[in-house]
Amino acid sequence: MPRSFSRVTILGLILLLVSLYGCGRAHRAGLPPGSPFAQIAAPSALALTEGTAVGEVTDHSAVVWFRTSGPALAQVAWVPEDGSALPAYSPVLATVFDHDFTAKVRLDGLAHGTKYRYWIRVAGADDRETFDRAARDAGAGRFNTAAEPGSAAAVTFVWGGDLGGQKRCRDEQTGYAIFERLLQVRPDFFLLLGDSIYADERCPSPPNAPGGDFIASTLDDYRAKHRYQRGDAALQRLLGQVPVYAMWDDHEVRNNFSGPHDPRMPDGRQAFLEYWPIATPFEDPHRMYRKFRWGKDLELFILDTRQYRDRNAEPDGPAKTMLGAAQRAWLLKSLSESTATWKLIATSVPLSNQKKGTALVPGNDSWARAEDGTGFETELRAIVDVILTQGVRNVVWLASDVHYAQVDEYDPDGDGVTDFREFICGPLSAAPAKPLPPGPAFRPTTLFSEGGFMNFGTVTVNGANLRVAIIDERGTIRFSRTFAARTP
Incomplete structure (x- = not known):
């Protein structure tokens, strides 16, 4: 009897260990196969180890993102914080291996200008019939919807890019501490303008x-790079409280890549879309350029400067494009039709500051034309010509990528009146660079140019006034200026 009991006990312990840790060995989130740290016990499939995020916020909708650690069933619930409506629930969905167990859920029918909270309910992959009883709350967050287009409402947002480059990655003790500074601004949204990983x-x-x-x-490597970033506690706190509009740049694939010509682009793109709350059109599932309206006075146009670009090494000219014909036509039409006081264009690369190529990938990577005749200045001039000829006023370009901060005003027709502005910030966490002066093609005037520190930018739009500030990693305001809108 004692011997039989002992065997049963041992068998029970073995079964318990198998149920807790699984039969195979799992790869630790953020680590590639083969890492000496990778072979550890798998976390519960119900855990949201990368936190949650909300993106694509409009005056009536939003997209919630999360990732389970393995196959699971999940549901998103949301409710106005003021209790003006009962909780709503999404259909139950399955997180699957083919998308690295990431999920995006669109919330529709939201009220404009309203604070919401949401939470994720998760159950085992085999619990569909008993989901309501088996589900538990696994993650939560908050967000504000945009004001409706006709409503005058002040909007503050932060923007930045270049996260984890040149060995300035997640500090083992403090992580990406700069995100705590972004939270202190209490922004309505965060514009992440590329280089969200350094693949x-x-x-x-x-x-x-x-x-x-x-x-x-x-693809698995790119996913692991994103998991590494999203494991940062400070970034999780930011994304759990502030909606994000994310766009890629080159390091989501590799330095200075040109989309159609790089065989790694599809894998980098898939991982990026899996890990950010981006809603792509059903008819064009890879399209990432898009626009968002925040009330009467702000419209944001987010450009994809990577997916459609010609090779950097090709000489600049009428046939060369960074945006592709469809995106360029969309931008020009959208700018011409916009009724917002301020039109903000997000471009991951700057307008007039050269970003030279390398021996491996030659040619200028930014819009500016370099001494070797490369660049995309001809296409930019075509866009500027439409801004001038159609009288599109109060245009501001937002950029990052070059690892320094700069604020420029442009007067391309030389009439003494500013026709558009450009605000550059960054890096969030990468090697700072020495600023370069903007090229002369569009007659810039530089109001601020400084490097040597981590930083991000803030913009506040309040009616006819727009205020920009550059803030460093310690929370010190390095530059601020308020601009008044030009009226017809």
């Missing part, structure tokens, strides 16, 4: 948190 660079540990010391070259 083509290593993050050695120490001093960084383990998990990023590899170069990405496959």
Whole structure:
């Protein structure tokens, strides 16, 4: 009897361990296969180890993002914080291996200018028939919807890019502490303007948190790079409280890549779309350029400067494009039709500041024309010509990528009146660079130009006034200026 009891006990312990840890070995989130840190017990499939996020916020809708650690069933619930409506629930969905267990859920029928809270209910993959009883709350967050287009409402947002480059990755002790500074602004949304990962660079540990010391070259590698970033506690706090509009730049694939010509682009694009709350059209599931309206006075146009661009090394000219014909036509039409006081164009690369190529990828990577005749200045001039000829007023370009901060005003027709402005910020966490002066093609006047520190930008639109500020990683305002809108 004692021997039989002992065997049963041992068998029970074995079964318990199998149920807790699984039969196979799992890869730790953020680590590629083969990492010495990778083979550890898998977290529960019901855990949201990368937090949650909300994106694509409008005056009536939003997209909630989350990731389970394995196959699971999930549901999103949401309710106005003022209790003006009962909770609403999405259909139950399954997180699946083919999308790395990420999920995006669109919330429709929201009230404009309203604070919402949401939470994620999760159950096992086999609990569909008993989901309501089996589900537990696994994550939560908050967001504000935009004011309706005809409503005058002040809007504040933050923007930035370049996260985790040149070995400035998640600090092992503090993580990406700069995100706490962004939260202190209490923004209505966060515009992430590219280089959300550095797929083509290593993050050695120490001093960084383990998990990023590899170069990405496959879909699983790109996913692991995103998981590494999203494991940061400060970034999770920001994304849990502030809606995000995300766009990629080059390091989501590799330095200075040109989309149609890079064989790694599809894998980098898939991972980026899986890990950010971006809603692509059903008829064009890879399209990322889009626009958002926040009340009467602000419209934001987000450009994709990577997916459609010609090779950087090609000489600049009428046939060369960064945007592609369809995106360029969309931008020009949208600008011409916009009734917003301020039209903000998000471009991941700057207008007039050269970003030279490398021996591996030659040619200027920004809009400006370089000494070797490369660049995309001809296409930019065509856009500027429409701004001038159609009288599109109060245009501001937002950029990042070059690892320094700069504020420029442009007077391309030389009449002494500013026709548009450009605000550049960054990096969020990468090697700071020495500022370059803007090229002369569009007659710039530089109001601020400084490098050598981590930073982000803030914009507040309040009726006819727009205020920009550059804030460093310590929370110090390095520059601020308020501009008044030009009226017809």
